[in-house]
Amino acid sequence: MVKGPPDTTYMLVLIGLLSVGLIMVYSTTAFEGGTDNFTKQLMWLGLGVVGLLVAAITPIKWWRAAAPWLLGLCAIALFSLLFKEKNPLAIEANGAYRWLKVPGGQVQPSEFAKLAFVLVAAQYLEVRGQRLNLNHWATFLVLLGGLAGMIYLEPDLGTALVLAGTAFCMLIAAGAKGKVLFQGVLVAAVLVALLAWNTDHQRDRLLAWWNPWKEEYRQTTGYQVLQSWSAMSRGGVLGVGLGKSIHKIDNRLPEAETDFVFAIVAEEMGLLRAVGVLLLFGLLAWRGYAIAARAPDRFTFLVAAGLTSWIAVQSCLNIAVVTGTVPNTGVPLPFISKGGSSLIALLAAVGLVINISRTRRASKKEAPR
Numbered sequence: 001m002v003k004g005p006p007d008t009t010y011m012l013v014l015i016g017l018l019s020v021g022l023i024m025v026y027s028t029t030a031f032e033g034g035t036d037n038f039t040k041q042l043m044w045l046g047l048g049v050v051g052l053l054v055a056a057i058t059p060i061k062w063w064r065a066a067a068p069w070l071l072g073l074c075a076i077a078l079f080s081l082l083f084k085e086k087n088p089l090a091i092e093a094n095g096a097y098r099w100l101k102v103p104g105g106q107v108q109p110s111e112f113a114k115l116a117f118v119l120v121a122a123q124y125l126e127v128r129g130q131r132l133n134l135n136h137w138a139t140f141l142v143l144l145g146g147l148a149g150m151i152y153l154e155p156d157l158g159t160a161l162v163l164a165g166t167a168f169c170m171l172i173a174a175g176a177k178g179k180v181l182f183q184g185v186l187v188a189a190v191l192v193a194l195l196a197w198n199t200d201h202q203r204d205r206l207l208a209w210w211n212p213w214k215e216e217y218r219q220t221t222g223y224q225v226l227q228s229w230s231a232m233s234r235g236g237v238l239g240v241g242l243g244k245s246i247h248k249i250d251n252r253l254p255e256a257e258t259d260f261v262f263a264i265v266a267e268e269m270g271l272l273r274a275v276g277v278l279l280l281f282g283l284l285a286w287r288g289y290a291i292a293a294r295a296p297d298r299f300t301f302l303v304a305a306g307l308t309s310w311i312a313v314q315s316c317l318n319i320a321v322v323t324g325t326v327p328n329t330g331v332p333l334p335f336i337s338k339g340g341s342s343l344i345a346l347l348a349a350v351g352l353v354i355n356i357s358r359t360r361r362a363s364k365k366e367a368p369r
Contacts, residue, residue: 006056007357010287014335014350016280018045020265021336021343025272028248028257028264029338037257037338044340048347056358060300063352067119074116077109080171098154099341108341110151110159115345116197118170119148122302137180142169150305152195157202158300158321158329162314164188169309173292173302196327208360209327224260225324227253232266232274233322239270257338259330262322277336278319285312300356307349 017325029037055063077100084090084097091099091106099106121141128136137258144167148160153289196202204221208214212222231247234240245267256264266274288308295301311334318333320326332342 004114004358006354007287007291010284010350010357011354013280013283013287016366017277017284017335020280021182022276022335023242024265025257025260025338027243027245027268028261031243031249040340041338041343044343045347047340048344051344051348054353055348056354058355060303060355060359063119063303064123064299067116067123071113071116071120072114074109075147075150077107078113078147081109081154082150096154096156098156105340108339110154110156110343111341113147113151114159114163114166115307115349117144118166118303118306118349121167121170122299122306125170125302126299155199155201156330157192157196158317158331160308161192161329162317162331165313165317166306166310168305169313170302173305175310177301202327205327205329209324210349214325220327224254224328225321228260228263228322229324231263235267235270235274237271239266239273241269242268244268255330258332259318259337260322261337262319265336281312281315281334284308288312288353291353295356296359300359302361304353304356307353310349311346 022038022045024036025041026035029035077122080087081090081097081100084092087100089101090097091101093099098110099108109233121140122142124140132330144164150164151163152160168181168185171184196206201221204217208217208221209225212218212226214222217223218226227247231245231253234247245256245264247267248256248264253260253263262274262277265277269277285308288304292301292304292308295304314331316333317326317329318337321328321330332339335343
C-alpha cells in the first residue's frame with residue numbers, strides 16, 4: 001500500500017455540489033424575508049465539514065471497530081421513534097415521526113443509520129461475499145429488514161428504499177450470485193408493492209402517480225408532481241434566473257427547498273444547468289467507484305462502493321420523484337436540499353471515501369478479493 005493525496009476530482013465535484021446547494025437554499029428560502037434558513041444551512045455545512053475532516057483523518061481500523069456501536073445507537077434511536085406517544089424527544093412533522101430533539105436542534109437517526117449500515121455490511125460481506133449461504137442471507141436480511149422496517153414505520157418509505165438499494169449494490173460489489181440477487185429483488189418488489197397498496201397514503205400516491213390529473217388527486221397527492229412539472233417546463237433551456245422562481249412562493253410547490261429542490265433548479269437555472277448538476281452527481285459516482293476499485297483491501301473496497309451507492313441511489317430516487325418517473329417517496333437531494341442531518345451524514349460519508357482515496361494499492365495485482 002502507498003499513501004497519496006486525496007482524489008482531487010472527487011473533492012472538486014463535491015465542492016461544486018455543495019456550492020449549488022447553498023445557492024439553492026438561499027434562493028428557495030430568502031424570498032420569505034430573512035436569511036435564517038440560509039444561516040442554519042451554513043451552520044450545518046460547517047458541522048458537516050468538521051465531520052468530513054474527522055472521517056478523512058481517522059484511521060479506517062477505528063471506523064471498523066466503532067461500526068457496530070454506531071449501528072447500535074442508530075437502532076436504539078429508530079426504535080424509540082416507534083413509541084412516539086411515550087417518547088418526549090420524538091418530533092412530528094407532516095404526520096411522520098422521523099426526528100429526535102437534541103440540544104440546540106433536532107436529528108434524523110435514519111440518515112446516520114445509512115452510514116452505520118454500510119460500515120457493518122462491509123464487515124459482514126468482507127469475509128463472505130460469494131460464499132453467502134442460506135444462514136448468511138438470513139442474518140444479512142434480518143439486519144437490513146430490521147433497520148428498513150423501523151424507518152418504514154416512521155413512516156419513511158423513501159429512506160427505507162434508499163437503504164435497500166444501497167444494500168443491493170453492496171451485494172453486487174461483494175460478488176453475490178446474480179440468480180439469488182434477482183430472486184431477492186423480485187421478492188422485495190412484491191413486498192414493497194403490497195405494503196404500499198395496503199397503506200392508505202402510499203396507495204393514494206401510487207394512484208396519483210398513474211394519473212395525477214384525475215380530479216381527486218389534482219389538488220391532493222398529485223399536486224406536488226404537477227407543480228414540479230410546471231416549474232421545470234417554465235425554466236426552459238436557460239432558466240428564468242436565480243431567485244425568480246414563482247413555484248417556491250406561498251408553498252405553490254410544497255417542499256421546494258427540500259425534496260423538490262431540483263424542480264426549482266430547473267426552473268431558475270434551466271435545462272442545461274440542471275443537466276450540469278446531474279453530470280456532477282455522475283462524476284461523483286464515477287470517482288467514488290474508481291476510489292473503491294483502488295482500495296487497499298476488501299473492507300475499504302466495500303465501504304467506498306457502499307457509500308458511493310448510497311449517494312447514487314438517493315440522487316436517482318429524488319430525481320425520479322421530481323420528474324414523476326416513480327411515485328412520490330420524499331427523499332432529499334444529496335448536498336443540495338435543505339437539511340442538517342442529511343448533509344452532516346453525507347459529508348461524513350464522503351470524508352470516509354476521501355480517507356480511502358488516500359491509501360492506494362501499490363499495483364493492480366493487489367485487487368480486493
